[in-house]
Amino acid sequence: xxxxxxxxxxxxxxxxxxxxxxxxxxxxxxxxxxxxxxxxxxxxxxxxxxxxxxxxxxxxxxxxxxxxxxxxxxxxxxxxxxxxxxxxxxxxxxxxxxxxxxxxxxxxxxxxxxxxxxxxxxxxxxxxxxxxxxxxxxxxxxxxxxxxx
Amino acid sequence: xxxxxxxxxxxxxxxxxxxxxxxxxxxxxxxxxxxxxxxxxxxxxxxxxxxxxxxxxxxxxxxxxxxxxxxxxxxxxxxxxxxxxxxxxxxxxxxxxxxxxxxxxxxxxxxxxxxxxxxxxxxxxxxxxxxxxxxxxxxxxxxxxxxxxxxxxxxxxxxxxxxxxxxxxxxxxxxxxxxxxxxxxxxxxxxxxxxxxxxxxxxxxxxxxxxxxxxxxxxxxxxxxxxxxxxxxxxxxxxxxxxxxxxxxxxxxxxxxxxxxxxxxxxxxxxxxxxxxxxxxxxxxxxxxxxxxxxxxxxxxxxxxxxxxxxxxxxxxxxxxxxxxxxxxxxxxxxxxxxxxxxxxxxxxxxxxxxxxxxxxxxxxxxxxxxxxxxxxxxxxxxxxxxxxxxxxxxxxxxxxxxxxxxxxxxxxxxxxxxxxxxxxxxxxxxxxxxxxxxxxxxxxxxxxxxxxxxxxxxxxxxxxxxxxxxxxxxxxxxxxxxxxxxxxxxxxxxxxxxx
Numbered sequence: 001x002x003x004x005x006x007x008x009x010x011x012x013x014x015x016x017x018x019x020x021x022x023x024x025x026x027x028x029x030x031x032x033x034x035x036x037x038x039x040x041x042x043x044x045x046x047x048x049x050x051x052x053x054x055x056x057x058x059x060x061x062x063x064x065x066x067x068x069x070x071x072x073x074x075x076x077x078x079x080x081x082x083x084x085x086x087x088x089x090x091x092x093x094x095x096x097x098x099x100x101x102x103x104x105x106x107x108x109x110x111x112x113x114x115x116x117x118x119x120x121x122x123x124x125x126x127x128x129x130x131x132x133x134x135x136x137x138x139x140x141x142x143x144x145x146x147x148x149x
Numbered sequence: 150x151x152x153x154x155x156x157x158x159x160x161x162x163x164x165x166x167x168x169x170x171x172x173x174x175x176x177x178x179x180x181x182x183x184x185x186x187x188x189x190x191x192x193x194x195x196x197x198x199x200x201x202x203x204x205x206x207x208x209x210x211x212x213x214x215x216x217x218x219x220x221x222x223x224x225x226x227x228x229x230x231x232x233x234x235x236x237x238x239x240x241x242x243x244x245x246x247x248x249x250x251x252x253x254x255x256x257x258x259x260x261x262x263x264x265x266x267x268x269x270x271x272x273x274x275x276x277x278x279x280x281x282x283x284x285x286x287x288x289x290x291x292x293x294x295x296x297x298x299x300x301x302x303x304x305x306x307x308x309x310x311x312x313x314x315x316x317x318x319x320x321x322x323x324x325x326x327x328x329x330x331x332x333x334x335x336x337x338x339x340x341x342x343x344x345x346x347x348x349x350x351x352x353x354x355x356x357x358x359x360x361x362x363x364x365x366x367x368x369x370x371x372x373x374x375x376x377x378x379x380x381x382x383x384x385x386x387x388x389x390x391x392x393x394x395x396x397x398x399x400x401x402x403x404x405x406x407x408x409x410x411x412x413x414x415x416x417x418x419x420x421x422x423x424x425x426x427x428x429x430x431x432x433x434x435x436x437x438x439x440x441x442x443x444x445x446x447x448x449x450x451x452x453x454x455x456x457x458x459x460x461x462x463x464x465x466x467x468x469x470x471x472x473x474x475x476x477x478x479x480x481x482x483x484x485x486x487x488x489x490x491x492x493x494x495x496x497x498x499x500x501x502x503x504x505x506x507x508x509x510x511x512x513x514x515x516x517x518x519x520x521x522x523x524x525x526x527x528x529x530x531x532x533x534x535x536x537x538x539x540x541x542x543x544x545x546x547x548x549x550x551x552x553x554x555x556x557x558x559x560x561x562x563x564x565x566x567x568x569x570x571x572x573x574x575x576x577x578x579x580x581x582x583x584x585x586x587x588x589x590x591x592x593x594x595x596x597x598x599x600x601x602x603x604x605x606x607x608x609x610x611x612x613x614x615x616x617x618x619x620x621x622x623x624x625x626x627x628x629x630x631x632x633x634x635x636x637x638x639x640x641x642x643x644x645x646x647x648x649x
Contacts, residue, residue: 034473035473037473037477053202060212101473109573113574116575116577123466124463124467127480128463133201133461138461138462138483138484139436140316140461141314143312143314144315145438
């Protein structure tokens with residue numbers, strides 16, 4: 001029998017710090033306010049939940065993806081400085097929005113994808129919160145029609 | 150390493166694996182041992198809470214956000230006892246005769262697919278919902294189609310005791326959906342088929358599989374695995390792959406078996422989809438009632454199908470283009486939103502394929518052909534017309550810039566929605582009908598298996614799932630998967646004597 005039971009297949013990733021966003025938190029929040037404007041007035045608890053969801057989602061991805069996300073936030077911050085002389089946190093919401101809208105239509109796929117990915121992470125962190133879902137009027141329950149008629 | 154011996158090992162417990170398990174169950178009474186290995190857990194009824202993030206992370210691979218290699222499309226596929234049948238909406242259509250004819254697989258004819266599909270429709274209680282079970286989201290689609298000159302058709306659904314939770318895609322919280330987790334797998338187990346969950350097949354060798362059984366994670370959903378956690382060497386006379394269009398080809402590719410057909414992994418198709426959203430003046434019933442009761446089929450004419458749909462807040466947000474105030478304003482209108490799912494009937498091309506990376510993980514390469522982009526744009530235009538005909542005040546169209554179109558611009562949707570705005574990486578595209586990679590055909594040069602799922606040149610190895618599709622099926626695929634799995638199981642039974 002020529003087959004030996006040994007595997008090189010690896011599906012699990014090393015444990016990751018839950019504080020993944022810490023090095024870029026101010027920039028991340030400045031970006032999040034562009035993607036979901038309601039976060040500008042979010043409570044500390046809402047921010048905590050949002051960031052916990054994002055960090056948990058990143059923790060389940062390969063290390064290279066995690067590094068790319070953090071790097072991309074840093075690049076966006078650097079780009080803001082380059083174009084305006086201010087970091088993302090120093091720009092008002094309209095200028096941050098204009099920067100990101102431009103990048104979301106950039107000719108380079110990698111840039112568009114990066115903006116889309118960050119946007120999606122923030123939306124995941126925000127719109128999966130039960131309080132937020134209730135606030136926008138989402139009311140689905142297991143009871144279905146019984147709860148409405 | 151624990152050694153186990155079986156006559157048949159089935160890899161995967163979804164639509165295909167459940168069908169094969171039930172179809173082979175009578176062998177158990179003849180003294181044969183049949184085993185089903187499933188990577189995901191066996192969920193309990195109380196696990197289905199309907200909470201978006203919690204459920205998505207449990208019932209979907211990568212939480213439903215598995216990305217293609219270039220990151221331009223997310224693929225959703227289920228994991229667990231029942232596979233994707235746990236998370237579909239139960240839409241049950243028989244493959245069109247035109248499609249099966251175009252597949253041109255020697256030994257496969259439409260009459261056979263239809264006969265088997267009808268048997269499973271009966272088994273799964275497939276029927277049309279009554280008028281009193283149709284919500285406004287679906288009713289507006291029918292009315293909009295009629296006014297816009299299109300013909301809407303009602304989906305036959307496999308539900309029993311549906312309460313209209315609208316939570317189908319997170320797993321029915323009322324045990325109403327008759328997926329393989331409710332029908333075929335329990336039936337197989339009652340007859341003595343063994344199902345082991347949390348059992349990941351690492352690799353396939355000559356008439357054996359290497360399996361890792363994982364423990365239940367602390368606080369995780371589902372039951373403990375049926376076998377003690379650890380590694381197992383399971384030998385079998387026949388191995389049947391039913392792990393789906395991504396995992397079946399990937400498993401074969403990383404196993405490095407000699408003599409496999411060169412087309413392995415090629416010809417992946419997935420019905421790339423957009424979720425379109427429109428806002429009405431008044432609240433409508435949308436997040437209550439079955440979400441997908443009607444469709445409009447333009448596959449033969451324009452390469453697309455429209456389906457009603459209703460998704461959860463995050464999925465809705467993710468699938469809209471853009472961000473900021475316009476996006477947020479539409480999200481705030483959730484109780485007034487109508488939704489349509491646009492599906493392109495993509496054609497198999499060799500470059501769209503499944504490979505594996507250095508770690509053995511599946512990688513899906515997908516390039517959008519001009520035909521697919523054209524179909525998605527045409528479908529978006531048709532959807533916008535249907536929305537406005539149904540009374541919507543604004544429509545969100547991904548391939549328009551800006552994506553929001555107001556009612557006064559309704560006459561201009563053909564100009565506003567345009568291929569030049571179909572900008573990958575900016576717009577969201579997702580897919581859940583994953584097909585191909587082990588396509589059927591007549592010989593090694595053009596296919597991976599024959600019409601009965603026998604892998605060319607490897608008599609003990611069979612494929613039974615959606616990876617068999619040599620091209621997209623152009624409708625919701627699960628009944629066709631079950632029909633093909635039923636054929637694959639029949640071939641195993643008939644070949645069994647010669648496989649000792």
